[in-house]
Amino acid sequence: MVAMNLSLAVFNLLPVPPFDGSRIALLFLPQRLYFRAMKYERYIMLAVLALVFLGLLDAPLSWLVNGMWRLMLRLTGFVELLWGY
Template structure:
């Protein structure tokens, strides 16, 4: 409940698309293994807290990658259940409803993963892109995060992203389904 944004939740009912509060990340919890095998904090105590910025950028990219990867894993699990219904359970009204429910779950999760991989702030793809960009370029891009978010909402509301994302979504679902359904087709 801590991540629910009242305006973002209201937007779901008004325009069909909403948002949540950003999840805070405590960089003091990032650890890395030293050459001797022990774990080290990324932050070091001194006169002030300083950070090994190259490692911290990689950690933030991994944190950002967790969301889209979990969406893809949920899509794979949904496709697995969908294929169990398709290949192992006789067709009835209930199984048809379940089949389409799991297909819808897979579609939504793939769409969320693809949308979050777009490398523009504040989406996760921009945090992943941060590893490749120089700090100066990345921070100058982040200054415009609010305006870019407004642009994203306009693109969503006008439907400008529908065709490219739907095409890519169908390609990803088709590829994942081909992999997931392979064991079922062999038997």
């Protein structure tokens, strides 16, 4: 379940509209550019879905998920030391 949640979190934080990562990334853009990017949100979503179905995002997403997994293991590795595993 942790791996599935981590995968969904990484996917949702992609900096392309309409994902949540775009809302964060677009905060740093001027308002004019933000609204221009959001105007094409529907088309960008279709393109991202096509990339997912074609498998072209498998390698970058797995690289990001594996990196986050390694980071989580490093940050929580002390728990194993405390319990003697």
